[in-house]
Amino acid sequence: MTVAFAFLAGMTLVSALGVVLSRSVVHSALFMSGSFLGVSGYFVMLNAPALAAFQVLIYVGAVTVVILFGIMFTQKPQVRRYRTIINRQFWAGLMVAAGVGAFLAYVLSAEDWGGAEAGNGPREVGAFGRDLLGVSQGSEIFTLLFEVASVLLLVAVVAAIVVSRRKIGEGVDRGVRE
């Protein structure tokens, strides 16, 4: 388990650094899917195999493809020097992020979690599904949250279509004016 933990930690964090520091935007997207795969491996280790499957399907599959489409539509050739892809706050941002990370890591590891042991998660998919639909004891709120999330997804899909639709005669699309 420790070997798997260390391997996944390296994969997740190195890929995350690759997202931030790689010169090509497409490489950033591929590094991002590597980082998501590492997190889904953690979900398997944490007794949530169904959530790991969701992670692979939604993040590694859908979100990466949508972002690659976004890159395809918005990329224009430009010099890939660090000065053009990174703004002037490189070191200030690094210090802020390192401060946030160090503070969070310190607080989370200094807190006494009271002899917590692994294995409390809903390993069975049936128990997980009952939790998610608010059927099991103590998770009644999820009935409401599930419905709200579905309405939110519908509204987001409609909003995405409305926002990104091109009105006739307005603007140019990849150099073609109507």
Add this chain to the structure above:
Amino acid sequence: MPRIPTQVQEILDTLVAAPPLEGYLVVGALLFAIGAWGALIRRNAVVVFMCVELMINGVNLTLVAFADYLPNAGGLGVSYAVLVIAIAAAEIAVGLAIVLAVFRSRRTVNVDEVTSMRG
């Protein structure tokens, strides 16, 4: 079967044992920090979105680690993680639509060149 020395047995035991809760929490915090760094320094709006997704994944990892390790959590953190994934998917759809609309009208996706709402 040959007898394994005690030290080797101890090393093997630590390798097989489940890592502590703090390990997952620290990895989640570092993922969040790296994502925040990228969202602060990158110019391309699409890369900023990717970094926000990294931050969301760090938080999800923390939620699921708590759900698995704390007995009183009842495993509900996993369900919350599913809701977070759904909302993140909605956010990425609307966000990329906005990026596309900005690119149509301004021919750029660099966040420091889109300044029409600057006060």
